[in-house]
Amino acid sequence: MKAGSRLEKILEAGHFAVTGELGPPRGADAEVIKKKAEHLRNKVDSINVTDNQTSVVRMCSMAVCKILIEMGLEPNLQMVCRDRNRIAIQSDLLGAYALGIRNVLCLSGDHNKFGDHPQCKNVFDLDSMQLIATVKRMRDEGKLLSDQELEGGVKFFIGAAANPFGDPFEFRVTRLAKKIEAGVDFIQTQCIYNMEKFKTWLDQANDEGLTEKCYILAGVTPLKSVGMARYMQKFVPGLDVPEEYITRLKGVEKKKQAAEGIKICVEQIEQLREMKGVAGVHLMAIEWEHKVPEITEAAKLLPRPEVD
Amino acid sequence: MIVAERKPIKEILAMVADFKKILLVGCKGCVTVCNAGGTKEVGILASALKIARKKEGNPIEIDEMTLERQCDPEYIDQLEEPLKNNNYDAVLSMACSVGPQFIARRYDNILVYPTLNTCFMGGALEHGVWAEFCQGCGNCIIHHFGGLCPIARCSKSLMNGPCGGSAGGKCEVSPDIDCVWHLIYDRMKQLGKLDQLREIFPIKDWSTSRDGGPRKIVREDLKK
Structure with a gap:
């Protein structure tokens, strides 16, 4: 065991893991978080807390993680390189561990251009690969980047993202291999819609033995409507939404599109579960946390296994 | 080279709003190559400012000059005579931001203004298109x-x-x-x-x- 988090134990035991996601509020009301998080209780093994996603200012990820811990839930702290230099990153990691956070997801971060403060100065002192290596160094060598020995180490279960749909496609498995070499323990992928392309990526990863070196959690996001599907298809770079799903959503009356979207998501989870090399799913029900019980139930992911 | 582009005319007009006589100084270095602050651009900007001010009924007198470079003290020295012999309200530099800083460093009794936005180190992809290549x-x-x-x-x-x-x-x-x-x-x-x-x-x-x-x-x- 590297960190002994619930997520790590689930994966180590060979269970098909389920992680959820919670986006912090644009305000300081802890009740909003508690309400969202309750929908995820006993439905997922751990909960990603996003770090000012899309570069929009929200309550800080670490504070939300602490609230989840107090609720008896397990958080995955998302940490981006956009807003912190190596001093702040290492400092935050020490603080996160002291607060009981055991899973950390290392990300470059969405560019500030997309957010609510496009005028800001960005950082990118490290990239996501170097962030992974930094966390690993702190964990395994007990040292900061400066070689300063830590008084009291950090035992994190280290995660990172992978986008099988970004270009150049041929480099995507290489990038996964690099993240593993840098020290990643688990990967959560970008939302998958193009199952064939994902399969091609996964086959390559399997061929290179990469899926044996880290746990791959396949990312899924239920489509709420034709509008959302079209938006993701056209405007979210690095997302690949095949026309077939849009046709399916269009085929039902507007009121039933959400239900159809959930049906698609459940089918995807069932297909992903059958794929060699997929250790779990990362269910990103964006501002739709209350649908997680229904989706996990329908996808036969409940009850979540017990681990100690 | 250093790639720069001229500030909007409105911004420059606001800078000189209170002035009656200014010296506009171009640079024959990078900013000439990227068509932002060479002899030609000095002429264009001077005309534009004069026309705008004439329209307002508040004419401005502008002397034009272009130095070999504005990032070398020896060329900045060439401003000594004109500054001594004229009663300029200010100097406006059309160099990258090194130029106005060198002028300010050398002459401590004259106001200096930049007329360009210094953007990046780069090169021309085609005529009229420049892109950033180096961050130094x-x-x-x-x-x-x-x-x-x-x-x-x-x-x-x-x-x-x-x-x-x-x-x-x-x-x-x-x-x-x-x-x-x-x-x-x-x-x-x-x-x-x-x-x-x-x-x-x-x-x-x-x-x-x-x-x-x-x-x-x-x-x-x-x-x-």
Whole structure:
């Protein structure tokens, strides 16, 4: 065991893991978080807390993680390189561990251009690969980047993202291999819609033995409507939404599109579960946390296994 | 070269609103090459300012001059006579921001204004189009990336491959920006060097960049 988090134990035991996601509020009301998080209780093994996603200012990820811990839930702290230099990153990691956070997801971060403060100065002192290596160094060598020995180490279960749909496609498995070499323990992928392309990526990863070196959690996001599907298809770079799903959503009356979207998501989870090399799913029900019980139930992911 | 572009005329008019007589100084260096602040642009800006002020019924007198360079004290010295012989309210520089700073450094009793926005170190992609190629990090690493710079040309300065937002060769930030990582990949593939991109590029020492404070190069062999 590297960190002994619930997520790590689930994966180590060979269970098909389920992680959820919670986006912090644009305000300081802890009740909003508690309400969202309750929908995820006993439905997922751990909960990603996003770090000012899309570069929009929200309550800080670490504070939300602490609230989840107090609720008896397990958080995955998302940490981006956009807003912190190596001093702040290492400092935050020490603080996160002291607060009981055991899973950390290392990300470059969405560019500030997309957010609510496009005028800001960005950082990118490290990239996501170097962030992974930094966390690993702190964990395994007990040292900061400066070689300063830590008084009291950090035992994190280290995660990172992978986008099988970004270009150049041929480099995507290489990038996964690099993240593993840098020290990643688990990967959560970008939302998958193009199952064939994902399969091609996964086959390559399997061929290179990469899926044996880290746990791959396949990312899924239920489509709420034709509008959302079209938006993701056209405007979210690095997302690949095949026309077939849009046709399916269009085929039902507007009121039933959400239900159809959930049906698609459940089918995807069932297909992903059958794929060699997929250790779990990362269910990103964006501002739709209350649908997680229904989706996990329908996808036969409940009850979540017990681990100690 | 240093690539710059002229500030909007309204902004420059606001700068000189209270002035009756100014000296407008161009530069024959980089800003002449990038058509921002050479003799020709000095003439155009002077005319534009004079016309605008005449329309307002508040004419302005503008003397024009273009120095060999504004980033060398010896050329800045050439302003001494005109400044002594005229009662200018201010000097407006059409060089990159080094120019007005050199003028201010040399002459402590005259107001100095920049008329250009100094944008980046780059080159011309075609006539009328310039792009950024270097960020001046002080420790060049482009040979690790097929001769292309991910520090200056990747929106996130990523050193280990493209982020998830690279699509169709373009950066997620704008369809006008090429994803340099896509270009690096294609070039390394062409060169048969893809293996190099598999290695993790280590954390960069930014102390040679602006992060280490303002920089200075001292060449003892050249100092008098």
